[in-house]
Amino acid sequence: MAAQQAGYAPVLILKEGATETKGRDALRNSIEAARVVSEIVRTSLGPRGMDKMLVDSLGDVTITNDGATMLKQMDVQHPAAKLLVEIAKATDAEVGDGTTTSVVFAGALLSKAQELIDSDVHPTVVVDGYRKASEKAMEILNGIAIKVSPTDREWLRKVALTAMASKVVAQDAEYLSKLVLDSVLQVAEKRDGGYKVDIDSIKVEKKPGGAITDTLFVKGIVIDKEVVHGGMPKKVENAKIALINAPLEIEKPEISAEIRISDPTKMKAFLDEEARILREMVQKIKATGANVVFCQKGIDDLAQHYLAKEGILAVRRVKESDMTRLAKATGGRIVTNIDELSSNDLGYAALVEERKIEEDKWVFVEGCKDPKAVTILVRGGSQRIVDEAERSIHDALMVVKDVVESPAVVGGGGAPEAETAYQLRQWAQTLSGREQLAVLAYANALERIPLTLAENAGMNPLDAKTELAKAHSEGRRWAGVDPFESKVVDMDAKNVYEPLSVKLQVVKAATEAASMILRIDDIIAAKGTSA
Ligand code: ADP
Numbered sequence: 126m127a128a129q130q131a132g133y134a135p136v137l138i139l140k141e142g143a144t145e146t147k148g149r150d151a152l153r154n155s156i157e158a159a160r161v162v163s164e165i166v167r168t169s170l171g172p173r174g175m176d177k178m179l180v181d182s183l184g185d186v187t188i189t190n191d192g193a194t195m196l197k198q199m200d201v202q203h204p205a206a207k208l209l210v211e212i213a214k215a216t217d218a219e220v221g222d223g224t225t226t227s228v229v230f231a232g233a234l235l236s237k238a239q240e241l242i243d244s245d246v247h248p249t250v251v252v253d254g255y256r257k258a259s260e261k262a263m264e265i266l267n268g269i270a271i272k273v274s275p276t277d278r279e280w281l282r283k284v285a286l287t288a289m290a291s292k293v294v295a296q297d298a299e300y301l302s303k304l305v306l307d308s309v310l311q312v313a314e315k316r317d318g319g320y321k322v323d324i325d326s327i328k329v330e331k332k333p334g335g336a337i338t339d340t341l342f343v344k345g346i347v348i349d350k351e352v353v354h355g356g357m358p359k360k361v362e363n364a365k366i367a368l369i370n371a372p373l374e375i376e377k378p379e380i381s382a383e384i385r386i387s388d389p390t391k392m393k394a395f396l397d398e399e400a401r402i403l404r405e406m407v408q409k410i411k412a413t414g415a416n417v418v419f420c421q422k423g424i425d426d427l428a429q430h431y432l433a434k435e436g437i438l439a440v441r442r443v444k445e446s447d448m449t450r451l452a453k454a455t456g457g458r459i460v461t462n463i464d465e466l467s468s469n470d471l472g473y474a475a476l477v478e479e480r481k482i483e484e485d486k487w488v489f490v491e492g493c494k495d496p497k498a499v500t501i502l503v504r505g506g507s508q509r510i511v512d513e514a515e516r517s518i519h520d521a522l523m524v525v526k527d528v529v530e531s532p533a534v535v536g537g538g539g540a541p542e543a544e545t546a547y548q549l550r551q552w553a554q555t556l557s558g559r560e561q562l563a564v565l566a567y568a569n570a571l572e573r574i575p576l577t578l579a580e581n582a583g584m585n586p587l588d589a590k591t592e593l594a595k596a597h598s599e600g601r602r603w604a605g606v607d608p609f610e611s612k613v614v615d616m617d618a619k620n621v622y623e624p625l626s627v628k629l630q631v632v633k634a635a636t637e638a639a640s641m642i643l644r645i646d647d648i649i650a651a652k653g654t655s656a
Pocket of ligand 1: 169170171172174190193222223224225226227287288290536537538539578606607608609621623
Protein backbone atom coordinates (compact mmCIF):
# COMPACT_ATOMS: atom_id res chain seq x y z
CA MET A 126 0.00 0.00 0.00
CA ALA A 127 2.75 2.39 0.93
CA ALA A 128 4.50 1.60 -2.31
CA GLN A 129 1.50 2.57 -4.34
CA GLN A 130 0.81 5.69 -2.39
CA ALA A 131 4.39 6.75 -2.38
CA GLY A 132 4.66 5.94 -6.06
CA TYR A 133 1.87 8.04 -7.39
CA ALA A 134 1.39 10.71 -4.82
CA PRO A 135 2.95 11.65 -1.53
CA VAL A 136 1.37 9.90 1.44
CA LEU A 137 -0.90 12.62 2.75
CA ILE A 138 -2.51 11.96 6.05
CA LEU A 139 -4.86 14.78 6.74
CA LYS A 140 -8.42 15.56 7.33
CA GLU A 141 -9.65 17.69 4.52
CA GLY A 142 -11.78 20.73 5.01
CA ALA A 143 -12.01 21.56 8.65
CA THR A 144 -9.45 23.95 10.05
CA GLU A 145 -10.37 23.31 13.66
CA THR A 146 -11.45 20.11 15.28
CA LYS A 147 -12.27 19.91 18.92
CA GLY A 148 -12.55 17.47 21.79
CA ARG A 149 -13.07 13.79 21.16
CA ASP A 150 -13.23 14.34 17.40
CA ALA A 151 -9.80 15.94 17.41
CA LEU A 152 -8.48 13.08 19.49
CA ARG A 153 -10.09 10.46 17.29
CA ASN A 154 -8.63 12.11 14.17
CA SER A 155 -5.19 12.25 15.70
CA ILE A 156 -5.28 8.63 16.82
CA GLU A 157 -6.47 7.61 13.38
CA ALA A 158 -3.74 9.57 11.58
CA ALA A 159 -1.01 8.14 13.78
CA ARG A 160 -2.39 4.64 13.35
CA VAL A 161 -2.27 4.97 9.57
CA VAL A 162 1.47 5.60 9.77
CA SER A 163 1.83 2.67 12.12
CA GLU A 164 -0.18 0.42 9.76
CA ILE A 165 2.05 1.35 6.83
CA VAL A 166 5.26 0.24 8.52
CA ARG A 167 3.67 -2.68 10.38
CA THR A 168 4.02 -5.17 7.53
CA SER A 169 7.76 -4.51 7.32
CA LEU A 170 8.53 -5.48 10.92
CA GLY A 171 11.02 -8.27 11.38
CA PRO A 172 13.23 -10.34 9.10
CA ARG A 173 10.25 -11.66 7.16
CA GLY A 174 8.66 -8.24 6.85
CA MET A 175 7.87 -6.97 3.39
CA ASP A 176 10.05 -4.40 1.62
CA LYS A 177 8.61 -1.08 0.56
CA MET A 178 9.33 0.64 -2.68
CA LEU A 179 9.52 4.35 -2.12
CA VAL A 180 9.41 6.77 -5.01
CA ASP A 181 10.23 10.39 -4.36
CA SER A 182 8.95 13.40 -6.28
CA LEU A 183 11.90 13.17 -8.68
CA GLY A 184 11.14 9.54 -9.43
CA ASP A 185 14.12 8.13 -7.53
CA VAL A 186 13.40 4.69 -6.19
CA THR A 187 14.45 3.27 -2.81
CA ILE A 188 13.61 -0.31 -1.90
CA THR A 189 13.91 -0.90 1.80
CA ASN A 190 12.74 -2.78 4.81
CA ASP A 191 14.09 -0.14 7.13
CA GLY A 192 11.43 1.68 9.13
CA ALA A 193 13.51 4.78 9.66
CA THR A 194 14.19 5.15 5.94
CA MET A 195 10.51 4.75 5.10
CA LEU A 196 9.34 7.25 7.64
CA LYS A 197 11.96 9.80 6.63
CA GLN A 198 10.75 9.69 3.05
CA MET A 199 7.03 9.75 3.68
CA ASP A 200 5.36 13.08 3.26
CA VAL A 201 3.22 13.00 6.37
CA GLN A 202 0.95 15.98 6.94
CA HIS A 203 -1.19 15.41 10.00
CA PRO A 204 0.49 16.81 13.11
CA ALA A 205 -0.21 13.71 15.19
CA ALA A 206 1.19 11.46 12.49
CA LYS A 207 4.20 13.76 12.27
CA LEU A 208 4.74 13.28 15.97
CA LEU A 209 5.03 9.55 15.44
CA VAL A 210 7.53 10.06 12.66
CA GLU A 211 9.53 12.40 14.89
CA ILE A 212 9.65 9.83 17.69
CA ALA A 213 10.83 7.20 15.23
CA LYS A 214 13.59 9.52 14.08
CA ALA A 215 14.57 10.23 17.68
CA THR A 216 14.79 6.48 18.36
CA ASP A 217 16.92 6.07 15.27
CA ALA A 218 19.26 8.83 16.39
CA GLU A 219 19.40 7.61 19.98
CA VAL A 220 19.95 3.88 19.57
CA GLY A 221 19.86 3.39 15.78
CA ASP A 222 17.38 0.54 15.86
CA GLY A 223 13.88 -0.28 16.97
CA THR A 224 12.26 2.37 14.79
CA THR A 225 9.64 0.15 13.25
CA THR A 226 9.02 -1.48 16.60
CA SER A 227 8.44 1.84 18.34
CA VAL A 228 6.00 3.01 15.68
CA VAL A 229 4.10 -0.29 15.69
CA PHE A 230 3.98 -0.24 19.48
CA ALA A 231 2.82 3.40 19.60
CA GLY A 232 0.11 2.56 17.06
CA ALA A 233 -1.03 -0.37 19.20
CA LEU A 234 -1.04 1.79 22.34
CA LEU A 235 -3.30 4.26 20.55
CA SER A 236 -5.69 1.57 19.28
CA LYS A 237 -6.06 0.16 22.77
CA ALA A 238 -6.49 3.66 24.16
CA GLN A 239 -9.29 4.33 21.69
CA GLU A 240 -11.09 1.21 22.91
CA LEU A 241 -10.82 2.40 26.51
CA ILE A 242 -11.97 5.92 25.62
CA ASP A 243 -14.92 4.44 23.75
CA SER A 244 -15.90 2.63 26.91
CA ASP A 245 -15.78 5.92 28.80
CA VAL A 246 -12.36 5.89 30.38
CA HIS A 247 -11.02 9.43 30.33
CA PRO A 248 -7.86 9.96 28.20
CA THR A 249 -6.00 11.36 31.22
CA VAL A 250 -6.59 8.12 33.11
CA VAL A 251 -5.22 6.20 30.15
CA VAL A 252 -2.15 8.45 29.97
CA ASP A 253 -1.47 8.00 33.70
CA GLY A 254 -1.93 4.25 33.50
CA TYR A 255 0.37 4.06 30.47
CA ARG A 256 3.06 6.03 32.29
CA LYS A 257 2.95 3.69 35.28
CA ALA A 258 2.94 0.67 33.00
CA SER A 259 5.96 1.96 31.06
CA GLU A 260 7.95 2.46 34.26
CA LYS A 261 7.10 -1.04 35.36
CA ALA A 262 7.90 -2.37 31.88
CA MET A 263 11.39 -0.85 32.03
CA GLU A 264 11.93 -2.35 35.44
CA ILE A 265 10.89 -5.76 34.13
CA LEU A 266 13.16 -5.42 31.08
CA ASN A 267 16.10 -4.48 33.28
CA GLY A 268 15.34 -7.48 35.45
CA ILE A 269 15.26 -10.05 32.65
CA ALA A 270 18.23 -8.66 30.64
CA ILE A 271 21.48 -10.64 30.39
CA LYS A 272 24.45 -8.60 31.58
CA VAL A 273 27.44 -9.12 29.29
CA SER A 274 31.03 -7.93 29.04
CA PRO A 275 31.19 -4.82 26.80
CA THR A 276 34.05 -6.21 24.70
CA ASP A 277 32.86 -9.80 24.43
CA ARG A 278 33.00 -10.34 20.65
CA GLU A 279 30.74 -13.39 20.80
CA TRP A 280 27.83 -11.41 22.26
CA LEU A 281 28.48 -8.40 20.06
CA ARG A 282 28.49 -10.63 17.01
CA LYS A 283 25.11 -12.12 17.91
CA VAL A 284 23.62 -8.67 18.31
CA ALA A 285 25.11 -7.42 15.02
CA LEU A 286 23.81 -10.46 13.16
CA THR A 287 20.31 -10.00 14.56
CA ALA A 288 20.27 -6.36 13.39
CA MET A 289 21.36 -7.29 9.89
CA ALA A 290 19.24 -10.41 9.51
CA SER A 291 16.13 -8.43 8.67
CA LYS A 292 17.77 -6.42 5.92
CA VAL A 293 18.32 -7.22 2.27
CA VAL A 294 21.94 -8.25 2.66
CA ALA A 295 21.20 -10.97 5.22
CA GLN A 296 23.35 -13.57 3.45
CA ASP A 297 26.44 -11.39 3.80
CA ALA A 298 25.71 -10.48 7.40
CA GLU A 299 28.36 -12.78 8.87
CA TYR A 300 31.12 -11.15 6.81
CA LEU A 301 29.95 -7.59 7.49
CA SER A 302 29.41 -8.18 11.21
CA LYS A 303 33.13 -8.88 11.64
CA LEU A 304 34.01 -5.52 10.06
CA VAL A 305 31.42 -3.82 12.24
CA LEU A 306 32.91 -5.33 15.42
CA ASP A 307 36.46 -4.45 14.37
CA SER A 308 35.40 -0.85 13.77
CA VAL A 309 33.43 -0.28 16.95
CA LEU A 310 36.00 -1.94 19.21
CA GLN A 311 38.79 0.03 17.53
CA VAL A 312 37.21 3.44 18.17
CA ALA A 313 35.70 2.65 21.61
CA GLU A 314 37.24 4.84 24.28
CA LYS A 315 37.30 4.15 28.02
CA ARG A 316 35.28 6.71 29.93
CA ASP A 317 33.62 6.89 33.36
CA GLY A 318 34.32 3.27 34.12
CA GLY A 319 32.72 2.16 30.86
CA TYR A 320 33.10 2.71 27.14
CA LYS A 321 31.97 5.48 24.84
CA VAL A 322 31.70 5.04 21.09
CA ASP A 323 31.51 8.05 18.80
CA ILE A 324 29.77 6.66 15.75
CA ASP A 325 31.00 9.60 13.61
CA SER A 326 34.51 8.22 14.06
CA ILE A 327 33.54 5.33 11.82
CA LYS A 328 33.47 6.56 8.27
CA VAL A 329 31.24 4.47 6.03
CA GLU A 330 32.21 5.19 2.43
CA LYS A 331 30.55 3.37 -0.45
CA LYS A 332 31.33 2.59 -4.04
CA PRO A 333 29.31 0.33 -6.33
CA GLY A 334 31.37 -2.43 -7.92
CA GLY A 335 32.61 -5.84 -6.81
CA ALA A 336 30.69 -7.93 -4.31
CA ILE A 337 29.53 -7.15 -0.78
CA THR A 338 32.31 -9.43 0.47
CA ASP A 339 34.81 -7.00 -1.11
CA THR A 340 33.78 -4.51 1.58
CA LEU A 341 36.89 -3.42 3.46
CA PHE A 342 37.78 -2.40 6.99
CA VAL A 343 40.52 0.22 6.82
CA LYS A 344 42.54 0.97 9.95
CA GLY A 345 42.56 4.61 9.03
CA ILE A 346 40.64 6.92 6.72
CA VAL A 347 39.68 6.74 3.06
CA ILE A 348 39.30 10.16 1.45
CA ASP A 349 37.26 10.39 -1.75
CA LYS A 350 39.67 12.88 -3.32
CA GLU A 351 42.73 12.47 -5.46
CA VAL A 352 46.29 13.64 -5.00
CA VAL A 353 46.19 17.23 -6.20
CA HIS A 354 49.19 17.35 -8.56
CA GLY A 355 50.50 14.86 -11.13
CA GLY A 356 54.10 15.36 -10.07
CA MET A 357 53.49 14.33 -6.47
CA PRO A 358 54.20 10.83 -5.16
CA LYS A 359 51.16 8.55 -5.22
CA LYS A 360 52.42 6.49 -2.34
CA VAL A 361 54.20 7.53 0.85
CA GLU A 362 55.32 5.01 3.44
CA ASN A 363 55.96 6.06 7.03
CA ALA A 364 53.79 9.06 6.42
CA LYS A 365 54.14 12.15 8.59
CA ILE A 366 50.94 14.00 8.04
CA ALA A 367 50.21 17.72 8.31
CA LEU A 368 46.53 18.60 8.77
CA ILE A 369 46.00 22.18 7.70
CA ASN A 370 42.82 24.20 7.88
CA ALA A 371 44.13 27.25 6.02
CA PRO A 372 44.48 28.01 2.31
CA LEU A 373 47.85 27.32 0.72
CA GLU A 374 47.13 30.28 -1.47
CA ILE A 375 47.69 34.01 -1.43
CA GLU A 376 44.55 35.29 0.21
CA LYS A 377 42.53 37.47 -2.12
CA PRO A 378 41.19 40.71 -0.69
CA GLU A 379 37.57 40.59 0.42
CA ILE A 380 36.61 43.59 -1.69
CA SER A 381 37.47 43.53 -5.36
CA ALA A 382 40.69 45.41 -5.92
CA GLU A 383 42.55 46.39 -8.99
CA ILE A 384 46.31 46.69 -9.21
CA ARG A 385 47.59 48.88 -12.02
CA ILE A 386 51.05 48.03 -13.09
CA SER A 387 52.56 50.29 -15.72
CA ASP A 388 56.11 49.05 -15.72
CA PRO A 389 56.81 45.43 -16.91
CA THR A 390 59.59 45.00 -14.34
CA LYS A 391 57.10 45.79 -11.58
CA MET A 392 54.85 43.05 -12.93
CA LYS A 393 57.69 40.59 -12.54
CA ALA A 394 58.44 41.81 -9.03
CA PHE A 395 54.80 41.37 -8.13
CA LEU A 396 54.67 37.79 -9.41
CA ASP A 397 58.01 36.99 -7.79
CA GLU A 398 56.66 38.18 -4.47
CA GLU A 399 53.64 35.87 -4.78
CA ALA A 400 55.91 32.95 -5.62
CA ARG A 401 58.16 33.77 -2.67
CA ILE A 402 55.26 33.72 -0.21
CA LEU A 403 54.00 30.39 -1.53
CA ARG A 404 57.48 28.89 -1.52
CA GLU A 405 57.92 29.99 2.07
CA MET A 406 54.67 28.30 3.07
CA VAL A 407 55.88 25.06 1.51
CA GLN A 408 59.29 25.43 3.17
CA LYS A 409 57.63 25.78 6.56
CA ILE A 410 55.67 22.60 5.98
CA LYS A 411 58.77 20.80 4.74
CA ALA A 412 60.77 21.98 7.77
CA THR A 413 58.41 20.15 10.16
CA GLY A 414 59.31 16.86 8.46
CA ALA A 415 55.88 16.40 6.90
CA ASN A 416 55.68 14.29 3.75
CA VAL A 417 51.88 14.33 3.41
CA VAL A 418 49.49 17.30 3.57
CA PHE A 419 45.74 17.24 3.95
CA CYS A 420 44.37 20.73 3.42
CA GLN A 421 40.79 21.69 4.20
CA LYS A 422 41.06 24.69 1.87
CA GLY A 423 42.52 25.24 -1.60
CA ILE A 424 46.12 24.78 -2.73
CA ASP A 425 47.45 27.24 -5.30
CA ASP A 426 48.93 25.76 -8.53
CA LEU A 427 52.32 27.14 -7.72
CA ALA A 428 52.19 25.80 -4.14
CA GLN A 429 51.27 22.42 -5.61
CA HIS A 430 54.31 22.63 -7.83
CA TYR A 431 56.63 23.42 -4.89
CA LEU A 432 55.09 20.65 -2.77
CA ALA A 433 55.59 18.20 -5.63
CA LYS A 434 59.21 19.28 -5.96
CA GLU A 435 59.71 18.48 -2.27
CA GLY A 436 58.19 15.04 -2.78
CA ILE A 437 55.17 15.85 -0.58
CA LEU A 438 51.82 14.19 -1.31
CA ALA A 439 48.96 16.67 -0.90
CA VAL A 440 45.15 16.56 -1.02
CA ARG A 441 43.04 19.70 -1.02
CA ARG A 442 39.49 20.68 -0.06
CA VAL A 443 39.14 17.81 2.41
CA LYS A 444 35.77 17.89 4.21
CA GLU A 445 35.76 19.13 7.78
CA SER A 446 34.35 15.83 9.05
CA ASP A 447 37.19 13.97 7.33
CA MET A 448 39.78 16.35 8.79
CA THR A 449 38.45 15.55 12.26
CA ARG A 450 38.61 11.84 11.52
CA LEU A 451 42.12 12.14 10.10
CA ALA A 452 43.20 13.82 13.32
CA LYS A 453 41.65 11.03 15.39
CA ALA A 454 43.11 8.30 13.20
CA THR A 455 46.64 9.63 12.80
CA GLY A 456 47.03 11.38 16.14
CA GLY A 457 47.77 14.64 14.32
CA ARG A 458 46.46 18.09 15.20
CA ILE A 459 44.62 20.36 12.80
CA VAL A 460 46.34 23.74 12.57
CA THR A 461 44.74 26.88 11.24
CA ASN A 462 47.94 28.86 10.80
CA ILE A 463 50.91 27.49 8.89
CA ASP A 464 53.31 29.58 10.98
CA GLU A 465 52.24 27.52 14.00
CA LEU A 466 52.74 24.12 12.37
CA SER A 467 55.39 22.08 14.16
CA SER A 468 56.57 18.49 14.05
CA ASN A 469 54.49 17.80 17.17
CA ASP A 470 51.33 18.44 15.19
CA LEU A 471 52.04 15.78 12.60
CA GLY A 472 50.03 12.59 12.48
CA TYR A 473 51.35 9.18 11.52
CA ALA A 474 50.26 6.43 9.14
CA ALA A 475 52.27 3.48 7.87
CA LEU A 476 50.99 4.16 4.37
CA VAL A 477 49.26 6.93 2.45
CA GLU A 478 48.39 5.89 -1.07
CA GLU A 479 46.20 6.95 -3.96
CA ARG A 480 44.29 3.99 -5.34
CA LYS A 481 41.89 3.59 -8.20
CA ILE A 482 38.41 2.62 -7.06
CA GLU A 483 36.39 1.98 -10.22
CA GLU A 484 36.56 5.25 -12.18
CA ASP A 485 37.69 7.36 -9.21
CA LYS A 486 40.99 7.87 -7.46
CA TRP A 487 40.83 7.89 -3.66
CA VAL A 488 43.50 8.41 -1.06
CA PHE A 489 43.90 5.69 1.59
CA VAL A 490 45.48 6.59 4.91
CA GLU A 491 46.13 3.30 6.63
CA GLY A 492 48.20 1.44 9.15
CA CYS A 493 47.56 4.08 11.79
CA LYS A 494 48.67 3.33 15.34
CA ASP A 495 45.65 2.52 17.51
CA PRO A 496 43.44 4.87 15.44
CA LYS A 497 40.38 6.39 17.08
CA ALA A 498 38.73 6.76 13.69
CA VAL A 499 38.41 4.09 10.99
CA THR A 500 36.67 3.46 7.67
CA ILE A 501 34.41 0.81 6.26
CA LEU A 502 34.49 0.92 2.46
CA VAL A 503 31.26 -0.66 1.26
CA ARG A 504 31.25 -2.49 -2.06
CA GLY A 505 28.46 -4.28 -3.89
CA GLY A 506 26.95 -4.96 -7.29
CA SER A 507 24.93 -1.75 -7.72
CA GLN A 508 24.21 1.60 -6.15
CA ARG A 509 21.05 0.18 -4.62
CA ILE A 510 22.90 -2.74 -3.08
CA VAL A 511 25.63 -0.57 -1.54
CA ASP A 512 22.98 1.86 -0.26
CA GLU A 513 21.06 -0.91 1.48
CA ALA A 514 24.30 -2.50 2.72
CA GLU A 515 25.31 0.87 4.15
CA ARG A 516 21.98 1.13 5.98
CA SER A 517 22.33 -2.31 7.51
CA ILE A 518 25.96 -1.66 8.45
CA HIS A 519 24.74 1.52 10.12
CA ASP A 520 22.14 -0.44 12.10
CA ALA A 521 24.70 -3.04 13.12
CA LEU A 522 27.22 -0.36 14.14
CA MET A 523 24.57 1.26 16.28
CA VAL A 524 23.46 -1.90 18.09
CA VAL A 525 27.05 -2.95 18.74
CA LYS A 526 27.77 0.55 20.04
CA ASP A 527 24.65 0.26 22.25
CA VAL A 528 25.91 -2.94 23.86
CA VAL A 529 29.52 -1.68 24.22
CA GLU A 530 28.16 1.39 26.02
CA SER A 531 25.38 -0.31 28.00
CA PRO A 532 26.41 -3.95 28.21
CA ALA A 533 23.13 -5.83 28.53
CA VAL A 534 21.10 -7.77 25.99
CA VAL A 535 17.67 -9.33 25.65
CA GLY A 536 16.35 -12.02 23.31
CA GLY A 537 14.81 -11.00 19.99
CA GLY A 538 11.72 -12.22 18.17
CA GLY A 539 9.41 -10.26 20.43
CA ALA A 540 10.38 -12.43 23.42
CA PRO A 541 11.12 -9.52 25.79
CA GLU A 542 7.86 -7.83 24.80
CA ALA A 543 5.94 -11.05 25.42
CA GLU A 544 7.65 -11.61 28.77
CA THR A 545 7.09 -8.00 29.83
CA ALA A 546 3.43 -8.23 28.83
CA TYR A 547 3.12 -11.42 30.87
CA GLN A 548 4.70 -9.87 33.96
CA LEU A 549 2.72 -6.63 33.54
CA ARG A 550 -0.52 -8.60 33.56
CA GLN A 551 0.43 -10.23 36.81
CA TRP A 552 1.36 -6.88 38.29
CA ALA A 553 -1.97 -5.45 37.08
CA GLN A 554 -3.73 -7.83 39.49
CA THR A 555 -2.40 -5.68 42.31
CA LEU A 556 -3.98 -2.54 40.85
CA SER A 557 -7.56 -1.53 40.88
CA GLY A 558 -10.24 -0.23 38.56
CA ARG A 559 -9.43 1.89 35.59
CA GLU A 560 -5.71 1.95 36.23
CA GLN A 561 -5.71 -1.81 35.90
CA LEU A 562 -7.56 -1.50 32.60
CA ALA A 563 -4.91 0.89 31.28
CA VAL A 564 -2.05 -1.37 32.36
CA LEU A 565 -3.73 -4.38 30.76
CA ALA A 566 -4.21 -2.36 27.57
CA TYR A 567 -0.52 -1.50 27.69
CA ALA A 568 0.40 -5.18 28.03
CA ASN A 569 -1.83 -6.06 25.09
CA ALA A 570 -0.20 -3.35 23.00
CA LEU A 571 3.28 -4.68 23.83
CA GLU A 572 2.19 -8.11 22.77
CA ARG A 573 1.41 -6.70 19.32
CA ILE A 574 5.16 -6.82 18.61
CA PRO A 575 5.57 -10.63 18.68
CA LEU A 576 2.14 -11.00 17.13
CA THR A 577 3.04 -8.69 14.24
CA LEU A 578 6.26 -10.64 13.71
CA ALA A 579 4.13 -13.78 13.63
CA GLU A 580 1.65 -12.29 11.17
CA ASN A 581 4.44 -11.07 8.90
CA ALA A 582 5.84 -14.59 8.89
CA GLY A 583 2.48 -15.94 7.77
CA MET A 584 1.56 -17.46 11.13
CA ASN A 585 -1.89 -17.40 12.63
CA PRO A 586 -1.70 -14.63 15.24
CA LEU A 587 -4.24 -16.28 17.51
CA ASP A 588 -2.28 -19.52 17.65
CA ALA A 589 0.92 -17.54 18.24
CA LYS A 590 -0.74 -15.64 21.06
CA THR A 591 -1.86 -18.80 22.81
CA GLU A 592 1.52 -20.46 22.39
CA LEU A 593 3.44 -17.43 23.61
CA ALA A 594 1.18 -17.06 26.65
CA LYS A 595 1.67 -20.72 27.51
CA ALA A 596 5.45 -20.61 27.10
CA HIS A 597 5.86 -17.50 29.23
CA SER A 598 3.59 -18.81 31.97
CA GLU A 599 5.90 -21.86 32.07
CA GLY A 600 8.87 -19.60 32.69
CA ARG A 601 10.33 -19.69 29.16
CA ARG A 602 11.30 -16.02 29.22
CA TRP A 603 12.95 -15.95 25.79
CA ALA A 604 10.08 -17.64 23.98
CA GLY A 605 9.50 -15.53 20.88
CA VAL A 606 8.62 -15.78 17.23
CA ASP A 607 11.04 -17.32 14.77
CA PRO A 608 9.87 -15.79 11.52
CA PHE A 609 12.05 -18.10 9.42
CA GLU A 610 10.53 -21.28 10.77
CA SER A 611 7.18 -19.64 11.46
CA LYS A 612 6.92 -20.94 14.98
CA VAL A 613 7.35 -20.00 18.61
CA VAL A 614 10.84 -20.94 19.82
CA ASP A 615 13.30 -19.99 22.56
CA MET A 616 15.38 -17.15 21.15
CA ASP A 617 18.45 -17.95 23.26
CA ALA A 618 18.65 -21.27 21.45
CA LYS A 619 18.58 -19.34 18.18
CA ASN A 620 21.22 -16.83 19.26
CA VAL A 621 18.94 -13.92 18.38
CA TYR A 622 19.73 -11.04 20.73
CA GLU A 623 19.19 -7.29 20.84
CA PRO A 624 20.54 -4.51 23.04
CA LEU A 625 18.54 -3.87 26.19
CA SER A 626 18.92 -0.13 25.50
CA VAL A 627 16.95 -0.46 22.25
CA LYS A 628 14.01 -2.04 24.06
CA LEU A 629 14.10 0.58 26.81
CA GLN A 630 14.15 3.34 24.21
CA VAL A 631 11.25 1.75 22.30
CA VAL A 632 9.15 1.63 25.48
CA LYS A 633 10.05 5.20 26.36
CA ALA A 634 9.58 6.70 22.89
CA ALA A 635 6.35 4.91 22.04
CA THR A 636 4.77 5.72 25.41
CA GLU A 637 5.76 9.37 25.05
CA ALA A 638 4.36 9.63 21.53
CA ALA A 639 1.11 7.91 22.44
CA SER A 640 0.69 10.06 25.56
CA MET A 641 1.29 13.26 23.66
CA ILE A 642 -1.32 12.31 21.11
CA LEU A 643 -3.78 11.26 23.81
CA ARG A 644 -3.54 14.68 25.41
CA ILE A 645 -4.67 16.44 22.24
CA ASP A 646 -8.19 17.76 22.39
CA ASP A 647 -7.95 20.61 19.98
CA ILE A 648 -6.29 20.96 16.62
CA ILE A 649 -6.13 24.44 15.23
CA ALA A 650 -4.66 24.80 11.80
CA ALA A 651 -3.12 28.04 10.64
CA LYS A 652 -4.76 29.48 7.54
CA GLY A 653 -3.53 27.68 4.45
CA THR A 654 -2.44 24.52 6.22
CA SER A 655 -4.46 21.40 6.67
CA ALA A 656 -4.99 19.46 9.83
P1 ADP B 1 13.16 -2.23 13.83
O1 ADP B 1 13.23 -1.07 12.88
O2 ADP B 1 12.20 -1.97 14.92
O3 ADP B 1 14.48 -2.70 14.30
P2 ADP B 1 13.03 -4.61 12.19
O4 ADP B 1 12.23 -4.74 10.96
O5 ADP B 1 14.50 -4.55 12.10
O6 ADP B 1 12.48 -3.39 13.00
O7 ADP B 1 12.62 -5.84 13.11
C1 ADP B 1 13.09 -5.99 14.39
C2 ADP B 1 12.39 -7.16 15.05
O8 ADP B 1 12.71 -8.36 14.37
C3 ADP B 1 12.85 -7.30 16.48
O9 ADP B 1 11.77 -7.61 17.30
C4 ADP B 1 13.81 -8.47 16.38
O10 ADP B 1 13.89 -9.20 17.60
C5 ADP B 1 13.19 -9.30 15.31
N1 ADP B 1 14.17 -10.18 14.70
C6 ADP B 1 15.24 -9.84 13.97
N2 ADP B 1 15.91 -10.94 13.57
C7 ADP B 1 15.26 -12.00 14.06
C8 ADP B 1 15.42 -13.41 13.99
N3 ADP B 1 16.44 -13.94 13.33
N4 ADP B 1 14.53 -14.18 14.61
C9 ADP B 1 13.51 -13.63 15.27
N5 ADP B 1 13.28 -12.33 15.36
C10 ADP B 1 14.13 -11.51 14.78
